[in-house]
Amino acid sequence: MTAMTSSARPADPAGSAARPPLNRRLAEFGTTIFAEMSALALRTGSINLGQGFPDTDGPEEIREAAVRALRDGRGNQYPPGPGVPELRAAVTAHQLRRYGLTFDPDTEVLVTAGATEAIAAALLGLLEPGDEVVALEPYYDSYAACIAMAGGRRVPVTLRPHEGRFRLDLDELRAAVTDRTRLLLINTPHNPTGTVLTRTELTAIAELAVERDLLVVTDEVYEHLVFDDAEHLPLATFPGMRDRTVTIGSAGKTFSFTGWKVGWVTAAPALVSAVRSAKQYLTYVASGPFQYAVAEALALPDDYFDAFRADMRAKRELLAGGLEQAGFTVFRPAGTYFITTDIRSLGESDGFAFCRSLPERSGVVAIPNAVFYDHREQGAPFVRFAFCKRQGVLEEAAKRLRKAFAH
Numbered sequence: 001m002t003a004m005t006s007s008a009r010p011a012d013p014a015g016s017a018a019r020p021p022l023n024r025r026l027a028e029f030g031t032t033i034f035a036e037m038s039a040l041a042l043r044t045g046s047i048n049l050g051q052g053f054p055d056t057d058g059p060e061e062i063r064e065a066a067v068r069a070l071r072d073g074r075g076n077q078y079p080p081g082p083g084v085p086e087l088r089a090a091v092t093a094h095q096l097r098r099y100g101l102t103f104d105p106d107t108e109v110l111v112t113a114g115a116t117e118a119i120a121a122a123l124l125g126l127l128e129p130g131d132e133v134v135a136l137e138p139y140y141d142s143y144a145a146c147i148a149m150a151g152g153r154r155v156p157v158t159l160r161p162h163e164g165r166f167r168l169d170l171d172e173l174r175a176a177v178t179d180r181t182r183l184l185l186i187n188t189p190h191n192p193t194g195t196v197l198t199r200t201e202l203t204a205i206a207e208l209a210v211e212r213d214l215l216v217v218t219d220e221v222y223e224h225l226v227f228d229d230a231e232h233l234p235l236a237t238f239p240g241m242r243d244r245t246v247t248i249g250s251a252g253k254t255f256s257f258t259g260w261k262v263g264w265v266t267a268a269p270a271l272v273s274a275v276r277s278a279k280q281y282l283t284y285v286a287s288g289p290f291q292y293a294v295a296e297a298l299a300l301p302d303d304y305f306d307a308f309r310a311d312m313r314a315k316r317e318l319l320a321g322g323l324e325q326a327g328f329t330v331f332r333p334a335g336t337y338f339i340t341t342d343i344r345s346l347g348e349s350d351g352f353a354f355c356r357s358l359p360e361r362s363g364v365v366a367i368p369n370a371v372f373y374d375h376r377e378q379g380a381p382f383v384r385f386a387f388c389k390r391q392g393v394l395e396e397a398a399k400r401l402r403k404a405f406a407h
């Protein structure tokens with residue numbers, strides 16, 4: 001009361017007209033495209049292939065494990081800051097079983113509120129204001145905002161189409177590194193392009209990081225979604241990388257529980273400690289009972305991971321086939337559950353305009369890749385479709401797209 005009455009100006013909860021309430025660091029970000037496109041999907045009764053979440057839940061036994069934890073009173077109160085011991089042990093066992101990487105569950109693992117918090121905490125904990133972050137463009141939408149919140153400067157290196165995939169230009173990557181570069185922010189398998197970085201590309205990234213003494217933050221949430229001959233190679237397995245890499249994983253995509261928000265970081269103790277310093281003041285802890293369930297999920301036999309991959313591969317074929325028949329140029333993804341297309345083969349060039357009219361024209365919603373670029377013009381003709389949906393939904397979407405565009 002006193003604060004209000006002592007002010008000469010009338011109270012204005014939205015801030016003065018001269019100064020908009022949103023700070024300058026975040027002003028450029030606005031609301032995400034997903035909100036606009038999901039609203040459009042609802043209004044037009046369209047099939048939403050915009051946002052990348054599965055339309056069926058993960059394994060029944062893992063859901064039951066969460067129920068059991070809840071009933072048994074495990075995780076209903078603040079779990080330990082670094083994560084419950086069972087999950088930290090499961091993360092290290094998984095890294096060892098899949099990749100031969102050894103981590104200490106007590107000092108080298110941190111459980112986070114999804115990969116999203118891991119990304120935020122890593123950038124907030126590792127960057128000084130003004131530090132440059134070299135990141136692969138197009139990028140996952142939270143990267144740019146988190147770099148900005150941490151006071152860093154983003155330096156995009158654009159992945160460009162080459163022989164059917166989006167490729168990293170190693171010379172451009174080298175040229176992007178300056179004396180102010182603090183870290184490389186990598187994502188493989190890559191959303192939205194579906195690229196899985198090759199051994200050659202990853203070797204070059206690792207050599208550059210070692211040569212210029214850079215940290216690497218690598219988002220590997222699609223580590224289990226690689227198809228055909230593609231192989232997921234964690235950056236931490238490359239020479240000189242074990243102790244300069246912060247690896248980020250998540251249960252959301254691998255186990256089809258995106259609402260649980262269980263993610264993790266593996267890294268050397270000093271790096272985990274830096275990430276934890278930021279994380280403890282973001283959520284402190286999250287997802288208590290789900291942490292126990294995810295510990296069981298990570299220990300599932302290889303059959304689970306193989307079946308998941310085979311199912312998603314079949315769905316990729318279904319949607320890619322439909323898009324090709326409709327006339328899109330399709331970049332068949334080597335990983336993730338997204339297909340990036342080029343709409344120039346349909347005589348279109350503006351992905352934004354295309355995605356805004358697509359629901360009316362076809363009854364399907366997609367996302368313009370341009371939103372994932374700083375160099376928007378580079379992403380203009382590309383449009384992303386998610387295929388983590390039921391077979392019948394994908395069949396119907398493919399039918400609608402063929403009807404709207406094929407002649």
Ligand SMILES: *Cc1c(COP(=O)(O)O)cnc(C)c1O
Pocket residue numbers: 113114115116117140187191219221250251252253258261262263
């Ligand atoms: C979905 C996604 C995330 C976020 O993962 P959560 O565990 O849901 O927070 C992070 N990075 C990429 C590339 C993603 O696609």
